[in-house]
Amino acid sequence: MNKKLIKQNYYEAVNEEWLKNAVIPGDRPAISSFLDLHLDIEKKLLELAANWLEDHSDLNENLQKFIKLYLMTKDFSKRQELGTKPIQAVLEKISRLENLKDLQKEYKDFVYNSIDTPFYFSVMQDFMNSDNQVLYFGASSLILPDTSYYKDEATKERMLSLFTATTTQLLGLYGYEADEINQLIQDAIAFDALLVPVTKSSVEKADYVKMYNPYLKEDILNLTQHYNLIQSAEELVDQNVDQLIITNPDFINAFNDIITDENFKIMKSWMIVNNLISFSSHLTDEIRIAGGAFTRALSGVREPQSQDKFAFYQAYNPFSQVVGLYYGETLFGPVARENVKTMVHEMMGVYQERIHNNTWLQEETKERAIKKVAALTVHVGYPDELPPYYDQFEISSYEKGSDLIQEKMKRDRLMAAYTYSKYNQKPNKNIWGMPASMVNAYYSPTNNQIVFPAAILQRPFYSLDQTSSENYGGIGAVMAHEISHAFDNNGAKFDETGSLNNWWTEEDLAAFDNKAKEMIALFDGVETGFGPCNGTLTVSENIADSGGLRCALEASKKSDLHDDEEFFMNWTRVWRIKASEEYSKLLLTIDVHGPSILRANMQLMNLPEFQALYQLTEEDPMFLAADKMVSIW
Ligand SMILES: [Zn+2]
Numbered sequence: 001m002n003k004k005l006i007k008q009n010y011y012e013a014v015n016e017e018w019l020k021n022a023v024i025p026g027d028r029p030a031i032s033s034f035l036d037l038h039l040d041i042e043k044k045l046l047e048l049a050a051n052w053l054e055d056h057s058d059l060n061e062n063l064q065k066f067i068k069l070y071l072m073t074k075d076f077s078k079r080q081e082l083g084t085k086p087i088q089a090v091l092e093k094i095s096r097l098e099n100l101k102d103l104q105k106e107y108k109d110f111v112y113n114s115i116d117t118p119f120y121f122s123v124m125q126d127f128m129n130s131d132n133q134v135l136y137f138g139a140s141s142l143i144l145p146d147t148s149y150y151k152d153e154a155t156k157e158r159m160l161s162l163f164t165a166t167t168t169q170l171l172g173l174y175g176y177e178a179d180e181i182n183q184l185i186q187d188a189i190a191f192d193a194l195l196v197p198v199t200k201s202s203v204e205k206a207d208y209v210k211m212y213n214p215y216l217k218e219d220i221l222n223l224t225q226h227y228n229l230i231q232s233a234e235e236l237v238d239q240n241v242d243q244l245i246i247t248n249p250d251f252i253n254a255f256n257d258i259i260t261d262e263n264f265k266i267m268k269s270w271m272i273v274n275n276l277i278s279f280s281s282h283l284t285d286e287i288r289i290a291g292g293a294f295t296r297a298l299s300g301v302r303e304p305q306s307q308d309k310f311a312f313y314q315a316y317n318p319f320s321q322v323v324g325l326y327y328g329e330t331l332f333g334p335v336a337r338e339n340v341k342t343m344v345h346e347m348m349g350v351y352q353e354r355i356h357n358n359t360w361l362q363e364e365t366k367e368r369a370i371k372k373v374a375a376l377t378v379h380v381g382y383p384d385e386l387p388p389y390y391d392q393f394e395i396s397s398y399e400k401g402s403d404l405i406q407e408k409m410k411r412d413r414l415m416a417a418y419t420y421s422k423y424n425q426k427p428n429k430n431i432w433g434m435p436a437s438m439v440n441a442y443y444s445p446t447n448n449q450i451v452f453p454a455a456i457l458q459r460p461f462y463s464l465d466q467t468s469s470e471n472y473g474g475i476g477a478v479m480a481h482e483i484s485h486a487f488d489n490n491g492a493k494f495d496e497t498g499s500l501n502n503w504w505t506e507e508d509l510a511a512f513d514n515k516a517k518e519m520i521a522l523f524d525g526v527e528t529g530f531g532p533c534n535g536t537l538t539v540s541e542n543i544a545d546s547g548g549l550r551c552a553l554e555a556s557k558k559s560d561l562h563d564d565e566e567f568f569m570n571w572t573r574v575w576r577i578k579a580s581e582e583y584s585k586l587l588l589t590i591d592v593h594g595p596s597i598l599r600a601n602m603q604l605m606n607l608p609e610f611q612a613l614y615q616l617t618e619e620d621p622m623f624l625a626a627d628k629m630v631s632i633w
Helices: 012-019 035-052 061-073 076-080 086-095 101-112 153-173 180-199 217-223 229-237 249-258 266-276 283-293 294-301 307-357 365-373 404-421 468-487 506-523 539-557 564-574 581-590 596-605 606-614
Strands: 030-033 119-126 131-141 214-217 243-246 377-381 443-444 447-451 577-581
Touching: 012 596, 030 035, 030 076, 030 086, 030 468, 035 061, 035 307, 061 307, 061 404, 076 283, 086 101, 086 266, 086 404, 101 229, 101 404, 101 581, 101 606, 119 214, 119 229, 119 404, 131 229, 153 266, 180 249, 180 266, 180 506, 214 217, 217 249, 229 243, 229 404, 243 249, 249 447, 294 581, 307 365, 307 377, 307 404, 307 447, 307 468, 307 539, 365 468, 404 596, 443 468, 443 606, 447 468, 468 539, 506 596, 539 564, 564 596, 564 606, 577 581, 596 606
Parallel strands: 131 243, 377 447
Antiparallel strands: 030 577, 119 131, 214 243, 443 447
């Protein structure tokens, strides 16, 4: 550690060497602790997959399917030979559409085959009753990553020109003539412009509860006279539908004006352009590289993935939970799984104790909060069950006349059938939302559940070679961060069963809302080197970080081996990142997580123990006045 920097910038003091030496891989927008681990796992999985290509006779059936698909994705000479032929079926389906009536007829077929349309239905748990699943309805994504990109005329122009340039090149490779290309892109941008004013910004999307707007069938039928949304919904789920949860009322209110036969031409161009982009990764090497150009430019990624890596991920992504389960079972194992479970339960105990000793809540609210922690279900390492569609997947081969788009559609049909069969059914809470091989963790407010995939349970987060204080500052703080999500500004609105239900006394809720506002103010406008932090966008994650850090510190202090500095240093190592300028700015606009440098520095400045250890005073940049400190959990 560079001791001279401690009082100036703790993040740099701890990470100076790493920041100096870290190199952003050419095909990535950043390098960080998370990505270091990810790259390590990637290397292991690539080696495993290479061995399996040689001999996969001992593998379970689903892993064998993964290998069969991998054989197809890595055969770039066959992909080249097929050219754009595989996408013709998709284009024919779209070009046959002449009006909304045609789209209405084909809608289910499009959804089941993952052909992009301007709106979507998804099945998720009912916020009001987490034991049931209902249909949510919303508009598809915009061309640019966030509505804020459209607000400033210069930014909008620059970004849409970039989109036009990259897409022109891509459509050229598909064989379109220059006039056609111009027209298609111009139309697509014109249709996108209709969606912009009725799309929520990332800041608005960060407020979960506002996504939940139940509309009855009659109201929807009144609002959507040119297209029968209820009919499409009923075809998808093959049942009667009497209400939809509208994620953005602005969109449904404007539906009648946007989804019309007059706009059909530009909407169809939008569909053609979107689908040419989204299916591009399944075609030749040249097309998949051109298809990713815009996304790479948005994040400042210098070069596309190599063929080898790309082919691996293209087979891995649809089988990620299958490969992840293998990774978790063989490289993590049941013993580590039990150890980590014990750690999580220890952290839950400390959390309950902290709520018990809390000074700003009334007894009634405390009791409910403690009950919510007690009811948390914890999943560690790898899941007990996988989604059922993997068993139904069947992978064919080029020899049998198949190609990557046919394969994708076959899988997507099974996945869609699974998704829509969940409508009106009790959820299966054993199914995870991420593979065991992913370096991440999550809290589900509707399941009141935390999930820690095996991949995150490594250095610097967790290692038997680290001191216990280091482990508490790493994985301990991550665990308590996830528990804290049960009590962030979104999670706090759900009860211990995962339903939206106000369990707070009126005064306590008002006090909590005030504290959340203080947290917004603490981060809002703070400079990061790439622009200011948005306090409102990041409030839920900042509350979770703050609660997690305080709880983990308390847990660590219970050990005779506790050392403040080891704890703070490892917390700071976890958040190190080096990123391209474009990516850093993109994250400031769309990411609900605070910028990493503030997750390290600001969260530590907000701790009295940190201030005391380094005897910080008003003159020090790492000093925060006591009346500015925000303590929630
Ligand atoms: Zn979080």
